[in-house]
Amino acid sequence: MEYLDFELPIKELEDQLEKCELIGQESNVDVTNTCKQIEKKLEETKKKIYKNLTAWQRVQLSRHPNRPYTLEYITTLTDGTFLELFGDRNFKDDKAMIGGLGKIGGQSFMLIGQQKGINTKMRQYRNFGMANPEGYRKALRLMKMAEKFGIPVITFIDTPGAYPGMEAEERGQGEAIARNIFEMSRLQVPIICVIIGEGASGGALGIGVGDRVFMLENTWYSVISPESCSSILWKSWDFKEKAAEALKLTSTDMKKQKLVDDVIPEPLGGAHYDKATTFATVKEYILNAFQELKDLSTSELVANRMDKYSKMGEFKE
Known part of the structure; x- marks a missing residue:
């Protein structure tokens, strides 16, 4: 440990x-x-x-090397029924974004998420969970396939952000993320999003629009990481703890601001201390959410989702 x-x-x-x-x-x-x-x-x-725990300590826990990653959640929750699908049918397959079909509790789902990798070699192979445009386009292709066959979508969010390299920008990183947000807002099947680690910037939003958005207790969700925020405001990473507090990025803060629907409790010490309990709890939340959404008509589903996101950020003076 x-x-x-x-x-x-x-x-x-x-x-x-x-x-x-x-x-x-x-x-x-x-x-x-x-x-x-x-x-x-x-x-x-x-x-x-x-x-x-302080906000910065929760950020540290969300990055713990022993913490379960997307592929571990998917393979455990689907009991080995997961069939991975590849490629965006345009450029290539992005290893930082995985997706495919699987069954949870007898119900078929399209499961999509960022994968970081469990060791140095695999992290390089997965580009540290930072997807390129083709990763978001692959995710959208799978979501549209799910919509065609009436299959609900589950996304697992765990990324330090979308890949910021020049080649990603040349291939339309911003457009790919914006397109996903637009298409997910009106997708005609239930969407359940679970933040299992880091939820940073547009990299998280690119697969983060859903009817139900859950955060594990020791995760964070923000427009920017504490380190990057600190480097912009104070020209140094030394104020990352202060930035983490100011950003209000913890699960408790997100629930209080009504930006996520619920917080999934973790075992004492974090998800990595008792993975079996964590997986069982996440499964329960997913299936309960699906039960609430499955009988809604497509028009109700989309209208409720649109209304939910339209209300975010409203305030009165």
């Missing part, structure tokens, strides 16, 4: 507990009470740390 800087007190106690148990196994000394005291202190420390 890898530990973040604010998790070091937990690591120290876990190391102490491991040593205590080892002493008990290798000697005749009764260390039961000592181990219980350490376990109690460990539990209290975990609760104290994870119940009082």
Whole structure:
């Protein structure tokens, strides 16, 4: 297990507990009470740390290397029924954006999401979850296919942003994202979006328009990352913690501002501490949302979605 800087007190106690148990196994000394005291202190420390996380600490948790990525969610939720589909039928297949058909709870879904990769080699292969225009065009092709056959769409959002390279701009990155937002707003099948890690900028919005938008507890959703915000406002990354607080990017902030529909709770310590529970909870939220949406007519579905997004940002002086 890898530990973040604010998790070091937990690591120290876990190391102490491991040593205590080892002493008990290798000697005749009764260390039961000592181990219980350490376990109690460990539990209290975990609760104290994870119940009082700052915005920046939640950003760090959303990027934890052990956190489950899109492909792990998809393969687990679909019980091996996932059939991946490739290519945008225009330029090429984008490995940072994956999509295909699968069944969850007996219901067929079109599942789409950004994939970061689980190690250095795979992260390079997946371009660190930063999709090119062809990735968004592939996603749109799959969504239009789902619409044709009346299949609901699920998107998993986890990206530091759309790829900002010159070649991406030359191939129409902005247009591809804008087209997806436009088409998703009027897609005639239910759309359920789940932010499972980072939800940054237009890279997230390109597959983020839905009838139900959920965020896992330790994720973030914002127009810009804290580091980039800090570099623009203060010409340095040193103020990223301050920027994270100011951006109001946590799941709690997003729910309060009515920009997402609900927050999916995570196990104590984050999704990576108990993946099985996380997957089960996400599955429950998805299926419950689908039950609420499945009987709506296409006109009701689109009208409700349009109304939902039209109300965002309204205020009275």
